[in-house]
Amino acid sequence: MVRIAPSVLSCDFLNLEDDINMMKNAGIDILHMDIMDGLFVPNISYGPMILEAIRRKFDIDMDVHLMIKDPNRYFEIYSKIGVSYLTIHEEASLHLERDISRIKELGMKAGVALNPATSPENLKYIIKELDLVLVMSVNPGFGGQKFLESQLDKVRDIRDMIDKTNSNAIIEIDGGITADNVKLVAGAGVDMVVSGSGLLKGNFEENLSKMRNML
Ligand code: DX5
Ligand code: ZN
Numbered sequence: 001m002v003r004i005a006p007s008v009l010s011c012d013f014l015n016l017e018d019d020i021n022m023m024k025n026a027g028i029d030i031l032h033m034d035i036m037d038g039l040f041v042p043n044i045s046y047g048p049m050i051l052e053a054i055r056r057k058f059d060i061d062m063d064v065h066l067m068i069k070d071p072n073r074y075f076e077i078y079s080k081i082g083v084s085y086l087t088i089h090e091e092a093s094l095h096l097e098r099d100i101s102r103i104k105e106l107g108m109k110a111g112v113a114l115n116p117a118t119s120p121e122n123l124k125y126i127i128k129e130l131d132l133v134l135v136m137s138v139n140p141g142f143g144g145q146k147f148l149e150s151q152l153d154k155v156r157d158i159r160d161m162i163d164k165t166n167s168n169a170i171i172e173i174d175g176g177i178t179a180d181n182v183k184l185v186a187g188a189g190v191d192m193v194v195s196g197s198g199l200l201k202g203n204f205e206e207n208l209s210k211m212r213n214m215l
Contacts, residue, residue, distance in 0.1 A: 002186050002215050004208070005032040005063050005172070007196030008054075009045060009143045016050075019200070020058055026208055030061035030084070032174070032194040037068035040092045041141035048077045055081050063192075065113060065174065067140050068092065072099050079106035087111030087134050087172075090118055100129050111172070115140065116148050120158050130169040133158050135190075138175030143196040147176030152188045159189035179210035186215055 008031050011019040020031070033051060038044040051062065062083040066074065071088040078086050086108045093099045096112065103110040111132030114120060116139060123133065135154050138145035155171055162169055170191035177185060178198035185193060199207045 002182075002190065003030060003192040004028065004199075004211060004215075005030045005192055005194050006199045006204075007032045007034060007143060007174075007194050009034045010196035010200035013046075016054070017057060019204075020054065020060070022204055024058070024060060026205055028060075028208075030063050030192075032063045032065060032196075033083075035064060035066050035068060036141060040069045040089065041067045043141045048074070048081060051078070051081050051083070061085075063087070063172075063194075065111075065134065065194075066092075067113075070094070072102060075099075075102055075106055075108075079103075079108055083108055085109045085111050085132055087113050087132060089113045089115065089140070090122060091115055096122075097126050097129070100126060104129075104131075113140075113174075114154070116151060120154060120161065123158070124161065127161055127165050127167045127169060130167065132170050132172055132192075133162075134172045134174055136175055137173050137177070137185075140175075144201075145176055147178075147181055152184065155185065155188040155190055179207065179214050182211050183214045 036043045036045040063085045064083045065087050086103050100110045109131035113134035137148050137151040172192040173185050173190045174194035177193045177195040
């Protein structure tokens with residue numbers, strides 16, 4: 001079963017509690033959270049304070065996507081909040097293997113995200129250590145962009161790599177996912193889809209049930 005992780009970036013931040021309640025009531029058990037620093041990506045989003053506030057009210061899995069330079073500066077704080085998956089960008093980490101080991105040492109599942117132009121080749125020697133590979137199907141930084149079909153081949157390549165090495169990593173895709181293309185990405189072999197505007201623009205329950213039906 002493909003897991004659906006709505007992206008908090010598309011929520012109404014003045015009514016975040018209501019939005020999360022609405023998602024939980026619809027059966028959502030994991031939230032995708034985009035942390036942006038204005039350096040690795042042009043945009044600035046939110047940080048640990050907001051996650052702590054969510055954690056105080058909600059028992060829900062947190063899938064944290066760090067779009068920040070030198071992400072290792074922040075591993076401890078996210079582990080204290082109790083995030084499930086902590087994903088860093090391959091392009092933003094100087095010592096990827098060391099960072100992955102540290103995330104796991106701190107009790108979180110470790111993910112690596114790849115920008116659209118980044119080849120999965122570099123994951124070859126660490127794939128067995130990973131819990132998640134995140135394929136960016138838009139350039140990171142903003143919600144509401146158009147899905148890049150070119151990334152489907154990358155998903156297939158990563159699926160091959162995982163199967164050949166008996167890695168336990170799951171594949172997640174992020175960017176431009178809607179009910180119209182979710183079947184296509186599921187067919188390419190993803191385990192988890194992130195969707196921001198595809199779910200939260202308009203009626204959430206309707207969008208979610210359309211997406212579930214397609215899957
Ligand atoms: C983009 C973020 C995404 C974003 C997805 O940099 O990583 O998680 O929230 O939004 P949509 O689904 O609208 O493309
Ligand atoms: Zn994301």
